[in-house]
Amino acid sequence: MRAITKRELKAYFTSPIGYVCVATILALYGYYFFQVLMLRSSSYISNVYSTMFIWSMMIVPIITMRSFSEEMRNRTDQALLTAPVGVTSIVAGKFLAAFAVFAIAMVGTLIPVAVIGLFSAPEWALIFGNFFGSLLFGAAMISIGVFISSLTQSQIVAAIGTFGVSILLLVVDQLTGLVSNPVAVKLIGWLSFNTRYQPFTKGIFDISSLVFFLSVIAVFIFLTARKLESRRWS
Template sequence: MRAITKRELKSYFTSPIGYVCVAMILALYGYYFFQVLMLRSSSYISSVYATMFIWSMMIIPIITMRSFSEEMRNRTDQALLTAPVGVTSIVAGKFLAALAVYTIAMVGTLIPVAVIGLFSAPEWALVFGNFFGSLLYGAAMISIGIFISSLTQSQIVAAIGTFGISILLLVVDQLTSLVSNTVAVKLIGWLSFNTRYQPFTKGIFDLSSIVFFLSVIAVFIFLTARKLESRRWS
């Protein structure tokens, strides 16, 4: 798994995609944080993260679209699948590499917070709550994006599919107004990524939300591994 992670991480930064994704996230966060800096107020940091993680969700499809789609298009997937390593390790390696790219960008977003700290005292519980929540949310979306990538040879289709799901997961809680069934309403609320993310915006490290996101990651890594396993023997 370590070898797969290193190979994938290297491939991100031997091509423009890794730099572009990191630069896009940092540019967006930098712009919004600059607005906060001009106000010299730390009370807006939470709202900045709450807004900006949505933009991050739009960049994650670019990070994950090549994970397996590129392997299938270049017909290198069979060589990968016949390597002396478990399929789950292959998927986990690609997941960790994509997560590393996203994490590098997210760590960079803490730099403007430090600058704001020169003028005011940021509420660090809110800052790290939003930061940690964004990482978990992003990791869950990365696992979904990698799964979508394993379903198609087209990177564009993989990116659009992941983007569509990310939008659906953002607005799914708004569907409760269209549903009258109490059980369905509770189920939608339970599945809503946005609802699960909200405690972190308040600086609350909610255990149920952490378990939820980790479970999503585990489920989609498992599904991707099973998809690849079926291709290995086909």
């Protein structure tokens, strides 16, 4: 798994994808943090993360679109599948590499926060809650994106599919107003990524939300591994 992760991470940064994704996220965060400096109030820092949240989720499909689609398009997936590595290790390695790119960008956003903290007293619980929640949400979306990438040879289709799923998961809780069945309403609320993310934005470390996101990651890594397993035997 470590070899796969290193290989994929190197591939991200030997092509423009890794640099462009990280630079785009940091540039957008930098713009909003500049506005915080102009307002001269550290209380707006948590608003930066909430504003940037949707932008970050739009960049995740770009990070994951090449995971398996590129391998299939270039016919290098067969060499990968016949390597003496388990399919779960292959999927986990690709997931960790994609998540590392996202995490590098998110860690970079803490630099202006630290600078602002030298001159003020920001609410660190809210800041780290937003940061940690964004990492979890991003990791869950990356696992879904890697799975969608394993279904098609087209990187564009993989990116659009992941983007569509991310938008659906962001607005699914709004469907509760259209449903009258209390069981369905409860189910939608349970599946809503946004509902699970909200406690972290308030500085609350919610164990159930943590378990939920980790479960989503595990399920989609498992599904992707099974998809690869079927391709290996075919």
